[in-house]
Amino acid sequence: MDEEILIEPEEEILEKKNLAAEEKLPLSERLAYGSGDMACNIVFGMVSSLLTLFYTDYAGIAPTVVGTIFLVSRLFDGVSDVVMGFIVEKTHSKYGQSRPWIIWMSVPFAVSAVLLFTVPRTTAFLQGLYMFVTYNLCTTVCYTAINLPYGSLSTMMTRSQHERGMLSIFRMAMSPFGKILSVSFSLPVVKLLGNDQMAWAKTMGIWAAIAFILLVFCFSKCEEKVEIKGREKEKKYPLGISIKALVTNQYFWAGLILWMIQSCMMGLTGTILPYYTKYIFGNDELYSVLFLAETLTMIATTLISPWLLKRLGKRNMSLAGVIIALCGHLVYLINPYSYEMVMMSCIIRGFGLAPFASVVFAMIGDAVEFGQWKTHMRQESLIFAGGSVGTKVGSGIITATITGLMALSGYVTSTSGAAVQSESVLRMIVRMYEFGPMIAYIILIVVLFFYKLDKMYPQIMEELRRREGLGEL
Numbered sequence: 001m002d003e004e005i006l007i008e009p010e011e012e013i014l015e016k017k018n019l020a021a022e023e024k025l026p027l028s029e030r031l032a033y034g035s036g037d038m039a040c041n042i043v044f045g046m047v048s049s050l051l052t053l054f055y056t057d058y059a060g061i062a063p064t065v066v067g068t069i070f071l072v073s074r075l076f077d078g079v080s081d082v083v084m085g086f087i088v089e090k091t092h093s094k095y096g097q098s099r100p101w102i103i104w105m106s107v108p109f110a111v112s113a114v115l116l117f118t119v120p121r122t123t124a125f126l127q128g129l130y131m132f133v134t135y136n137l138c139t140t141v142c143y144t145a146i147n148l149p150y151g152s153l154s155t156m157m158t159r160s161q162h163e164r165g166m167l168s169i170f171r172m173a174m175s176p177f178g179k180i181l182s183v184s185f186s187l188p189v190v191k192l193l194g195n196d197q198m199a200w201a202k203t204m205g206i207w208a209a210i211a212f213i214l215l216v217f218c219f220s221k222c223e224e225k226v227e228i229k230g231r232e233k234e235k236k237y238p239l240g241i242s243i244k245a246l247v248t249n250q251y252f253w254a255g256l257i258l259w260m261i262q263s264c265m266m267g268l269t270g271t272i273l274p275y276y277t278k279y280i281f282g283n284d285e286l287y288s289v290l291f292l293a294e295t296l297t298m299i300a301t302t303l304i305s306p307w308l309l310k311r312l313g314k315r316n317m318s319l320a321g322v323i324i325a326l327c328g329h330l331v332y333l334i335n336p337y338s339y340e341m342v343m344m345s346c347i348i349r350g351f352g353l354a355p356f357a358s359v360v361f362a363m364i365g366d367a368v369e370f371g372q373w374k375t376h377m378r379q380e381s382l383i384f385a386g387g388s389v390g391t392k393v394g395s396g397i398i399t400a401t402i403t404g405l406m407a408l409s410g411y412v413t414s415t416s417g418a419a420v421q422s423e424s425v426l427r428m429i430v431r432m433y434e435f436g437p438m439i440a441y442i443i444l445i446v447v448l449f450f451y452k453l454d455k456m457y458p459q460i461m462e463e464l465r466r467r468e469g470l471g472e473l
Contacts (some may be wrong), residue, residue: 009174025163031070032221033157033167034174036102036150039214041178042144042207047139049183049270049291051116052399053278056413058197059119061127063411067403069132074396077140079388084148085385096224098149098381099157105145106215110137110208115334117201139392146215148388152380155365156224161457165309168362172354173302176295178214181272182207184288242382245375251453252371252383255364258318258447260390261440263352263358267395268436271402275429279421281339290346295349298357314363318356319448325352326441336430349437356444366453373460376467402432 052070055061093100115134119127154167186203193199246252273291278284308317328348335341364387372378408430414420 002433007032008319023158023160023163025158025167026269029157029176029221029223030167030170033154033315034170034216036153036218036222037171037175038178039211039218040147040150040390041175042090042182042211043109043138043143045179045182045270046113046186048267048395049179050186050274051273052271052343052403054117054197054200055119055131056403056411056415058200059127059131060121060413061124061131062407062413064404064407065124065128066131067400067407069128069135070403071396071400073136073140074392074399076136077144077392077396080144081148081385081388081392082138082382084144086244086383088149088152088380088381088385092354095219096156098153099219099222099224101145101149102215102222103219104154105142106212106219109138109142110143110212113202113208113211113225114204114412117197117204119197122398125300144388148381148385150218151361151364151384151388152220153224154361155368155430156226157222159461160360161366161461162309164365165314165359165362166306168360168365169302169305169358171310171361172358173299173305176214176299176302178211180295182208184292187288192198242377242379245371245377245383246379246386249367249371249374249383251363251367251451252386254447254451254453255360255367255383256387256390257442258356258360259364259387261443261447262353262357263391263422264394264398265437265440267398268402268440269349269433271399272429272433272436275406276433279426279429280337286339286362290343293343295348297347298354301351301354302358305355308355309359313454314359314366315448315454316452318359321352321355322441322444322448325349326445328352329437336434339363350464356448363451363453366457369457369460370453390392398436398447405432 045246052063052066057062057065088101089096091100097101100169111135113293116138118134119130154164156173157167158164186200186207187204187205190199193202270291274284274287277286277290279349306364312320324347328345328351332341332345364384368378368380368383405428406425409424411425
């Protein structure tokens with residue numbers, strides 16, 4: 001008698017996958033996920049912190065030109081996020097929706113990063129054109145096509161609020177090492193290789209190769225496990241309804257603002273501090289010391305974030321941390337011309353911002369579940385795309401504002417890495433570092449004060465499981 005072959009019903013297979021999507025993720029998968037943001041931050045660290053200094057003091061491009069190109073490019077970048085969000089929603093491959101983009105774009109991303117630092121010695125118009133094209137190739141196209149799917153990947157790896165929080169913590173614990181590599185060591189390596197424009201390109205080539213290896217590791221170990229019963233109905237929704245569902249999700253807006261201000265803060269301090277150490281303290285290598293001190297403090301504090309997450313929740317640990325960071329900035333205001341005060345402020349800021357930074361992406365992920373609960377539409381890629389739009393446009397405005405104010409104060413560009421600046425320029429650098437972070441802290445405190453999703457999440461997930469058991473989104 002032939003042995004009977006049992007075929008497992010599709011509903012049971014889906015149920016097993018959903019149960020797997022709420023189980024504890026292995027350490028290797030958490031590390032692989034964190035390595036993805038570490039790779040992105042190797043390049044993003046250079047773009048957000050040192051690229052402006054390279055353009056003005058090594059390529060000899062006027063700060064107004066730099067700021068204008070950054071701002072216009074960020075507007076293009078915002079559009080590309082929305083487009084990429086829809087592309088990811090429509091992606092179907094054997095590797096999933098988000099995961100394949102990490103490997104598909106890894107080589108273009110690495111190459112485009114090096115091209116940023118190969119500005120030709122030619123007319124100002126052609127330099128500006130080259131800068132515009134290469135900057136958008138790297139940030140608008142390649143970075144977006146990796147970072148946006150990477151962000152939404154976490155919501156496809158797990159539906160567990162705790163595991164999503166742990167993925168965010170691993171992401172933020174590991175990503176600073178990417179910035180440490182590119183930001184803290186770039187200036188010493190550049191000087192070792194000749195302290196000229198070619199030295200910058202060689203340095204970025206080294207970092208880009210490391211970023212590529214990390215992206216391959218991320219792709220190889222991360223797996224999309226979340227499958228929603230009834231998800232196929234979502235494909236039939238027209239664009240207008242999808243956009244309406246997105247903009248009526250209040251926690252999408254909360255996540256957008258929190259992510260945007262975090263990015264603006266990084267861009268603000270990362271752009272100003274190199275100039276601050278170079279022209280206020282007279283030693284540009286001190287920036288690497290300040291950045292390293294703040295970043296190592298953030299990493300150390302992030303290591304206790306799982307403990308804080310379990311006891312306080314995302315909102316409370318974030319709010320407490322931002323208040324501490326604000327107190328650190330008040331310490332700096334005691335004497336803005338003291339290197340010791342700036343150092344102390346950086347350390348306190350790192351200690352305070354780490355809890356918030358470690359879970360901000362998990363907050364955006366939680367907005368996906370809230371949106372599905374509220375509108376019956378699950379929008380992982382669109383929510384991360386929308387949040388990224390605010391982040392990039394906001395950071396573009398910050399960079400344009402900084403370079404515009406520096407130009408108005410009389411900043412002098414150079415192609416040798418050195419220039420003498422006027423007293424008005426020095427005052428402007430100090431004033432921007434005094435008031436910019438304070439405004440950011442106040443906005444974060446207000447948004448976090450009204451954030452209530454942590455308390456609602458268990459009931460939301462219970463209702464979603466009931467719906468999905470009936471085949472409804």
